[in-house]
Amino acid sequence: QQPVQSPQAVILREGEDAVINCSSSKALYSVHWYRQKHGEAPVFLMILLKGGEQKGHEKISASFNEKKQQSSLYLTASQLSYSGTYFCGTEGKTDSWGKLQFGAGTQVVVTP
Amino acid sequence: GAVVSQHPSRVICKSGTSVKIECRSLDFQATTMFWYRQFPKQSLMLMATSNEGSKATYEQGVEKDKFLINHASLTLSTLTVTSAHPEDSSFYICSARESGGAVVTQYFGPGTRLTVL
Numbered sequence: 001q002q003p004v005q006s007p008q009a010v011i012l013r014e015g016e017d018a019v020i021n022c023s024s025s026k027a028l029y030s031v032h033w034y035r036q037k038h039g040e041a042p043v044f045l046m047i048l049l050k051g052g053e054q055k056g057h058e059k060i061s062a063s064f065n066e067k068k069q070q071s072s073l074y075l076t077a078s079q080l081s082y083s084g085t086y087f088c089g090t091e092g093k094t095d096s097w098g099k100l101q102f103g104a105g106t107q108v109v110v111t112p
Numbered sequence: 113g114a115v116v117s118q119h120p121s122r123v124i125c126k127s128g129t130s131v132k133i134e135c136r137s138l139d140f141q142a143t144t145m146f147w148y149r150q151f152p153k154q155s156l157m158l159m160a161t162s163n164e165g166s167k168a169t170y171e172q173g174v175e176k177d178k179f180l181i182n183h184a185s186l187t188l189s190t191l192t193v194t195s196a197h198p199e200d201s202s203f204y205i206c207s208a209r210e211s212g213g214a215v216v217t218q219y220f221g222p223g224t225r226l227t228v229l
Contacts, residue, residue: 002155030216041205041223042156047216087155089218096169098144098209098218102156 001025002089005103012110013077020073020106022088031064031071032100034088035082042087045073075108083110114140116208120222125142125196133191133224135162135206138159141186146218147179150203162189162206216222 003024010018014026020029030049034042046055051066071090075082085107089100115138125131135145143164148156150158160181161169168181180192189208193200209216 009152010205039178041220044217044219047214089156091216096161098146099158099161100146100207100218101158104155 002101002104003088005086005088005106007106007109008104009058012075012081012082012108014110014112015077016110018075018078018108020075020086020088020108022071022073022090024069024090024092024105026069027093028064028066028069028090029093029095030091031061031062032091033071033073034089035084036085036087036105046084059082076083078108078110080112082111083108114138114208114210114217114219116219116221118204118206118224120223120224122227124227124229126218127197128195131193131196131226133193133204133206133226135189135191135208135221136221137208140188140210142210143186145183145206145208146188147181147189147191148205148207150205150223152203156205164189169196170201193226196226198220198228201226201228218226 035046036042037089047066054063062073064071085105090101117136119134145162152198159174160179162183164183170176183189192199207220209218
């Protein structure tokens with residue numbers, strides 16, 4: 001089953017913050033975050049493996065709440081380059097190794 | 113990060129022809145690769161899991177006779193769209209995960225845009 005992402009889209013001014021949520025109905029082994037620019041393939045941002053884990057990539061960070069089967073991606077002091085569609089990919093504990101299910105994506109537009 | 117390549121990047125073909133797409137892991141070995149399809153403004157939908165030396169595992173609703181997958185080596189998987197029709201037009205993306213160890217990051221290829229006329 002696909003994880004549920006929210007919001008569907010967000011428009012930010014440069015320097016503003018945003019949070020993207022990813023929620024799954026099944027127990028998760030890992031959560032992967034990607035950003036995709038129009039016409040390009042997704043680019044890996046980070047992976048979270050353990051409940052309570054937090055990671056960062058530049059001013060983009062994420063957390064993983066294993067008990068709630070949720071992950072959040074935090075865009076801090078957004079830059080124009082942050083524009084794109086963000087996808088979370090989830091790997092269930094009972095899934096085949098490496099098999100990811102992707103959310104519908106969150107479109108982020110950062111304006112000057 | 114690891115590099116995954118795809119070839120071709122774009123292909124236009126006539127209805128009824130077959131198209132082969134290659135996915136290569138350039139600097140690591142991958143016993144498992146994944147094939148996704150993405151329609152405009154939609155998410156990535158997993159089509160199948162490609163396993164080196166064995167049959168691919170297809171997701172529900174994906175026709176295995178139409179989308180032939182061959183994983184002949186630890187660095188190459190191919191997807192052949194047989195008798196392509198306009199509804200098969202899409203963005204096809206492969207991904208690969210390095211074999212063994214604790215590395216679990218999955219890297220995507222640049223994608224192949226297929227247009228069937």
